[in-house]
Amino acid sequence: MAAPTHLVLIPSYNTGRQVLETVRAARAAWTPVWVVVDGSTDGTDALLRDAAAEDPGLRVIVLPRNAGKGAAVLHGLREAAGQGFTHALVMDADGQHPADRIGAMMAASQAAPEALVLGLPIFGPEAPRVRVQGRxxxxxxxxxxxxxxxxGDCLFGFRVYPIGPLIAVMGRRPWMRRFDFDPEAAVRLCWRGLPVVNLPVPCRYLSKEEGGVSHFHYGRDNLLLTWMHTRLILGMLLRLPALLWHRRRAPRPATPR
Structure with a gap:
């Protein structure tokens, strides 16, 4: 499937050969697919460039140093906006997100282009208990x-963003560049009045033997998320009258089945 307004955007950092499987699956579902290599040092930039040389529907952007998921996404969004795209489906490179649901996510976005379309994860038995409960x-x-x-789920990164509002939100502040990107982006876009569509999708946690990779550091990144929620709660309090007014006027969020 393809659309002149929607693309798939995959940030990648040291995900090994798994990123090639993710890209192949995404390309089977959608055109175009862009990969932003966020300063990887595992050689996957060369592998992806070789793949792109043989596939006009694949574009690879290589950043010189690791800056974080949110920074990589923002770089890709700005490039995409410059080429006329209005929406981006962002998915992880590590194989957790279901490429066969890209079409459904894009269709939901095309039906409601003003909306933030969020994947609502359905976890399998292999999902780490601490991760499922902690979220x-x-x-x-x-x-x-x-x-x-x-x-529905602020941490699940499989989602379709309207590009313009997200660039506007990220461009005004220095945060949302690392693991705070997914939850803070969703909250701030809700503050801007974007309606939310939650679409249930399966989520798979790959073992190390299957090529699974995680760069989440429990101490460092939980501190980052704690600071993020602190500033968001303070921001909510400052916006409380406007949020209450908006909540009274807004339609109920949709969850397609």
């Missing part, structure tokens, strides 16, 4: 920060 706190805080704005 409940972040999801509860996101619900508080948006006064029930309808964010």
């Amino acid at each position: 409940r706190l972040s999801n509860g805080l996101a619900g508080l920060e948006t006064l029930g704005g309808g964010i």
Whole structure:
């Protein structure tokens, strides 16, 4: 499938050969697919460039140094906006996100182009228990920060963003460049009044033997998320009258089945 307004954007950092499988699956589902290599040192930039040389539907952007997922996404969004794209489906390079659901996510976005389309993860039995339970706190805080704005899962990075509003949100502040990107982007876009569509999709955690890679550091990144939620709660309090007014006027968030 293809559309002149929508592209798939995959940030990648040291994900090994798994990124090639992710890209192949994404390309089977959509055109075009862009990969932003975020300063990888594992040689995957060369592998991806070789793949792009044989596939006009694949573009590879290589950043000189690692700056974080959000920074890589922002770089890709600015490039995409410059070429006339209005929406980007962002997915991880590590194989967790289901490429066979790209079409459904894009269709939901095309039906409601003003909306933020969020994947709502369905976890399998292999999902780490601590990760599944731990995200409940972040999801509860996101619900508080948006006064029930309808964010089904603030941490799941498989989602379709309207490019213009996201660039505007990220360009005004220095945050949202690393693991704080996914939850803060969803909350701040809700604050801007974007409606939310939650679309249930399966989520797969790959083992190390299957090529699974995680760069999440429990100490460092939980501190980052704690600071993020602190500033978002403070921001919610400052916006409370406007958020209450918006909540009264907004339609109920949609969850396609």
